[in-house]
Amino acid sequence: MYRQFANHNNILIFISFLFSAFIIGIASALQSPTLSRFLTYEVAANPIQVGVFYSINAIASIVGSFLLAKYSDSHGQRRYIVLFCCLMGIGNSVVFALTRNYYLLITVGVFFAALASAAMPQIFALAREYAEKTKRNVVVFNSLIRAQLSLAWVIGPPLSFALAISYGFNLLYYSIIGMYLIAMIIVNFCLPAIPRTPKTFTSIESSTNPIEQSLFKNHNIIFLFLATVFMWTANMMYIIDMPLYVDQVLQLADTLPGKLMGIAAGLEIPVMLASGYLVPKFGKRNLMLFAIICGLFFYLGVITFSNQWALIGLQIFNALFIGIVANIGIIYFQDLLPNRMGVATTLFNNGVTCGVILSGMIQGFVTDFYSHQVIYYIATVMMGLSLLLCVQVRNTK
Template identity: 70%
Template sequence: MVIFAAFLISTFIIGIAGALQSPTLSRYLSFEVQANPIFVGIFFSVNAVASIVASFLIAKYSDNHGQRRYIVLFCCIMGIFNSITFAFTRHYYVLITVGVFFAALASAAMPQIFALAREYAIKTGSNVVAFNSLIRAQLSLAWVIGPPLSFFLAVNYGFTTMYLSAVAMYIVVIVVIMLFLPSVQRNPTPVDISPTISADPEQSILKNKSVIFLFLATMFMWIANMMYLIDMPLYVDSVLHLSSALPGKLMGLAAGVEIPVMLIAGYLVPYVGKRNLIFFAVVCGVLFYIGLILFQNEYALLALQIFNGLFIGIVANIGIIYFQDLLPTRVGVASTLFNNAVTCSVIIGGLIQGIISDLYGHQAIYWIGLVMLLISLLLCTQVKAAQ
């Protein structure tokens, strides 16, 4: 029970530390560093690419050699260095080199925790999906609390205080990990692997078609979601002319739906199956974007968040487990692939939203989101069912 609580606390605190920094990063770069919009965009792109590369290399090392507990500790220490750099430096080129370097290494903490949690659940005979669902819910809860706290600290006490708060959180989580998080000895070949799923720890990911299709499907899902998150506040204000408080209500309601959906989905997996749940989630996403195209009043947008919460809640929880099941001997790489698909979506979704909304208006964003999800649904049909 203590170890289980340690996983929940570690995930929540690392999530809060990340959620403190990400929402206000563009504001920090614009007002504190005095970077122009082009340099802000370059920073986000460089940061995302560095995170993808670093987390994948760390994942590959962890699957072959490393103890994940020590790797998570290393990533948290890098998070401290990153936060200190941003707290006391306002020089753009230092931030985009030294800061991004530390941030990229710190970004591997979360997928490594999910990989360690799966290995611990298997070792102890726990329900892997339910265990992952509870941990994933902590991350969602962190992102409900983190962004408002981030803006509160940054606006009222300054960015130095905000980043030092993140340092304090990383210190707390390091203590929790050192005292309570277990080291798990991994078996080179897990038992009960489906014959459709490779058990070769050295197999090239490029040869696993199901993994490739799932990666692309996941990326398209999150591109649609990222475009919505970026565009929706602008759409509500400049096109629909609704309350400026509505975007916050929509995001909060969606997050409120996501958390119970994650927990319920975890318990439904043995009865429904991961593949069917993913299909259901994408269909909910399709209905959500159709609704965004058809309806433009406040109550309809609020009601549509049920479909949005079902979509994101299931995909965010079951998606990472699906990758792990398809690569059972490369759990670190599998977890990182899911994480990198989301990171890629940040880059691509931001570019599409900026270009399309400028050329064709905000309404076009939701048509593209709908197309993305239909493509994702088609790609999911090519992914084999995993045990």
């Protein structure tokens, strides 16, 4: 009887992890796709202000998530920190719903967003602790949770544009508040309370020394890091600019950007799963090169085609690019630094974050002084540079 109850309880916790990750992912997928449109049309921000907003928001998220992560490793329970992050997400949505003042949004709104951004990392950390405590397969458990984020981005962007265009941004942000409230109920009543233990994750971090000159002499790492920065800068410039490009330049349907993002996210899920099985046959280096070539074709296609169906078809290349890079990229770094897993993971994450920061700055200045089309020429050049850099990364045993 006890074992049966325990099994039922474990199933409930497992489902709760999946559902909480999905709901928090939906909250993010509702806000992010329409943010540039909100700032442009509702706040009347110029392109430079839009780019600066994205960059400051990214920097603030780095600081906020790092401080909460550092606190969570030594104090309290992660479940309460996730609840705090959801509360900050509600605060962010309230600010966006009630004001159209750019300076309030970039200060108070970004402050709340920076603290809310730690919700998903804390969910993953709590899931790993739970998986280790219950002797579950950590990789499979985390992979299933990550799949919920991709699923959220299949549903979120089309819904985001539909709500914002048909009913207004206020209803959109009130919907996000509802998502966070649901997440808080699930997290509070269904997720486990795992006590803090000093040994948590120390097997990785204690073996790494972030201050080693050999890291800067490792050409493979330098090339791969720079390639990662260029790749994610191109991707984020597309995410920021595409809703405005489709509306102002191509003059296609207002709801098309949401559909494009949703289709790409939907295709990324099988690509991610398939790439893991293809690694033993083709190798990580070859898969990375193939992904970058797909990205290069994608941005060339965005420059060349202006038809709705052509843009939809191009999402196959976009999904191959993002699905493989997001799945294989971090493992590639870890293979190049097998004895420094913590540093390897940090390098990948920092490369992505640097791409977010650069993309906001470039997108704002380029569209203000030139045009939206120039963004995709720059993205194409960046993909070409990424390909040249990755070619220089040698295979590891």
